Amino acid sequence: MQRIEHRACFGGWQNVYEHASATLGCTMRFAIYLPPQAADGPVPVLYWLSGLTCNEQNFITKAGAQRYAAEHGIAIVCPDTSPRGDGVADAEGYDLGKGAGFYVNATQAPWAAHYRMHDYVVVELPALIEANFPVTASRSISGHSMGGHGALVLALRNPGRYRSVSAFSPIVAPSKVPWGERALTAYLGEDRESWKAWDACELVKQASDKLPLLVDQGGDDEFLDGQLRPQLLQAAAVAAGHPLQLRMRPGYDHSYYFIASFIGEHVAHHAAALRSGAAAES
Template sequence: MEMLEEHRCFEGWQQRWRHDSTTLNCAMTFSIFLPPPRDTIPPPVLYWLSGLTCNDENFTTKAGAQRIAAELGIVLVMPDTSPRGEQVANDEGYDLGQGAGFYLNATQQPWAAHFRMYDYVRDELPSLIQAHFNVSDRCAISGHSMGGHGALIMALKNPGKYTSVSAFAPIVNPCRVPWGEKAFLAYLGEDRAAWAQWDSCALMYASQPEDAIPTLIDQGDSDQFLADQLQPAVLAEAARQTAWPMTLRIQPGYDHSYYFIASFIEDHLRFHAAHLMK
């Protein structure tokens, strides 16, 4: 691993690292915020997954999460949103290829060789964090838009791994919206039955009651993607039918931007802290 940047921040450290990923077969960067040490107990981790076109720096520089994370004693880990590099397949569209990994394991060419973001976020990255940093094994996960989709499927597919999950304006039903349909067709092929394992709504309907974890979703009602791409009410109905402990908050006047995230990130950090610190 190679450290690319380090900055003092709220008595902690904001760092950026590069490493060679064996899962994605390319070099990857991630950002990490290390809060000031509070005691001898290793701090828990919140993983943050960003959205389309983003990398590991968007949340780091725009969300303003470090102050509260420092207060609460939570490590923040921000991976990139896809594999990167000249040898990695790409597409001219902003919503496919590099910057648009959708946190799944691609099965189709030319994507399958590198686009295994699900395995990277679930296995390789946490192992790396555990090996190189003083952290506990307690973790939670959150994300925005495509990253909100990623956070939700990570939690739904891995019962017991995360203490809680939250999302800002997540793509909750990718099988049935244009962003998801385009990505899933390219990455997973034409068999729509194979898509369901990457769809939060399908996963929630198939979940077991004992696997449910506290879930918080914030959605701005002035989000330009709300009606066509996001549709959180569909997941809210799945939560109602399965008695999944989910809170959906519709925030008046807020859009899809990081101004929205910055406005409510403190709520999400305190929500996760309540479960991480148990």
């Protein structure tokens, strides 16, 4: 593991590291913000999953989350959105291949050789973080768009792994929208039954752990009706009795201006859950 960026930020440090990933079979980068409290002892971690075309840089340079992480004493880890490198499969267009891993474990060639972002984010990356940085094993997860899909799915698929989950503008039903249909067909094959394991609307139907879902959605999001369709998650959650707070934000679009406007509320939400989890453990 090699540190390639090290910047002072709100009393803490914004770092970027590069490492060889055994899960993905390539070199990966991740960003980690360590708040000033980390100098005195381990802090809990919020994992942030970014959206299509993004990498580890978008959130740390645009969201302004470090300020709130420093106030609440939590670290933030931002992985890349897909495997990278010359030997990694890619495709035409922004919504498949590099920058578009969809946080699934691919089963189809040529994607299966590298595209195992679920296992990377859930298993390999936290093990690396917890072994090398002053953090605890208390984790929360959040994300935007494709990353919002990832946050919801990873939390629902792994009960007990995360203290809390939230999302901005998530793709809640990838089985029913063009972005998701293209990605799931490529990564998982034509059998739509196998897609259900990666669809938040399907997962809430059988979730044994009723972890509350917090979703913020811009009312003027250009992808609202065609790709995001939060009403489908709302209907599924109501039918399953799964707690969901869906907050429609009039006037806001799909951009990081939207995320920056409400990221403080999300960090506070996760910090409260992480504190209560730590208190329960003690």
